[in-house]
Amino acid sequence: ADAGDAWEDVRALIARSMTGDPAVTLREQFALTGDPLPGRRIVRTATHTAGAVAWRRLPAADRARLRAHARAITVQASPMVPRNAAVLLDLLGAGTLEILRGAGEITAAGGRFRVGHAGGVRAADAVVNAVNPPAHAVPGAAAPLVSSLLGQGAARHPDGGLTVDPGTGRLVVGGRPDPRVLVAGDLAGDGPFLTTSIPGLAALAARAAAALVSPR
Structure with a gap:
């Protein structure tokens, strides 16, 4: 609060992002780009770095409760890149773009x-x-690969994506983790609904690479 990052301000911004004009929300977030707001920055970083680990430990009821607020959480955890926001705001201001x-x-x-x-x-x-797109949706370009994996015993996760072993990221085929196939990123169905961050994806890729070269 001493740095201007009061909870009441955050709560009001969340409420407006849920019910108000998205262009207004974008302007408000863009205006805060240069402000320290350490609380929000810490929460955003933690959401993308530790969120996946915490998500897998949550009871199903808590996951469902968070999914019900997915849009508000996404807006706060992953604000638009400032350069992109500036371009959109210019287009909105000129009347060229309408949401x-x-x-x-x-x-x-x-x-x-x-x-x-x-x-x-x-x-x-x-x-x-x-x-x-829905969380863990299969991209069109990956559809043939996913169909092939499903035909060989892989399974869709109830939340979307493919079922993987949470400890190793190995694809579960025929009910068992397959050491030959690892999934990194949002195709893994056991993760949160937020898009995997670049650092998070890099960490998952490093884990996959280490698993591929380690003794089975």
């Missing part, structure tokens, strides 16, 4: 798009899907 909630049917007409959304209908020259 629509609850987009539904999108149709092409006369070289433009008609977008039905929660507030009515908008016409646009271009439409960008900014909705995050």
Whole structure:
């Protein structure tokens, strides 16, 4: 609180990010880029470095409770990169870009798009899907590989992704960890819903490399 990082401010920002205009939330976060706010920075770092370990130790009920607030947690744990935020804010300020909630049917007409959304209908020259995929979703490019692994005895995790051995990251095939296949990153279904950070992914990759060269 002495550094201006009061809990009441954090709670108010979270509430606005859940119910308010996303452009306003983005402006508020961008305006705080240069502020120390040590509490928030510590929490963000811990979320991405220790979050995966803590997540695996949580009871199922606690995981479900956190998933119910996934959007608010993601907004606070992974704010937009300042350079990208500045570009988007310039586009929003110029009226070139508009953020629509609850987009539904999108149709092409006369070289433009008609977008039905929660507030009515908008016409646009271009439409960008900014909705995050579900946690542990399988990328299209990886679908053939995942299908092949499933056909050889691998299993989908109940939370999405593939079932892996949490201690080693080895893919579980036929009910047992397979030492030949290791999973690093969000394809592992036992991790949290936040996208794996670059340092976290590097640590998982290092663990996988060590496992591959160690005696089985």
